[in-house]
Amino acid sequence: MKPRYWILIAVLVAVVALIVAMVMIFAKSSGPHGYVADNYTRAAQLDIPGDDDNEAYTSPKAPPVVSREITAKWRPQSESSDAAGIYLRYSDDAIVIQPNGPGSVIHLMDADDAYRRYHSHLGGIWAWSSTYEEGFRGGGPGEGK
Known part of the structure; x- marks a missing residue:
């Protein structure tokens, strides 16, 4: 390959990487995740160990107040408390x-x-849906068929 093709390939890779980075940045800054990240204090020391996807934040407000603030902006599919x-x-x-x-x-x-x-x-409180369960037709002879 001629050197100019390497430059073209490098530019294309850089553009694709930039697009991927922008999508990831905007995906995190919208929705309930973005709302929490923008409105509460990050507390990495409170992250649940062993769960890389977990992020902890803190608020000086009581849980019911925080819940009302979040759900006023982003309505959950399901909500429960104890x-x-x-x-x-x-x-x-x-x-x-x-x-x-x-x-x-x-x-x-x-x-x-x-x-x-x-x-x-949570038990069965959350209205859980899964693509795996939707196609399940039963487990025994003649069941769900």
Whole structure:
């Protein structure tokens, strides 16, 4: 190959990388994830260990107040609460708001990871949907067929 082709290839790779970076930046800054990141204080020391997708934020406000602020801007698909916290489920993400002294800790996490971690609090409360379950037709002879 001639040197000018290498330059053209390098420019194309750089343009593609720039487009991918812009998409990722704008994807994080919109939706409930972006709202939390823009309005609450990042607290990396409170991230859940072993969960790379988890991000923790804090607020001096109580969990019900934080929940109302978030849900006023971004309506969740499902919402539940108990003495341990408030659980907001969005299409791919979940927000878990728990007491932290007089304020709150807000965990942003993948919805599937949140369900696995907090299933004892959620049980069948969250209206869970999965593409895997939609095609399931039963498990025994003659069932669901």
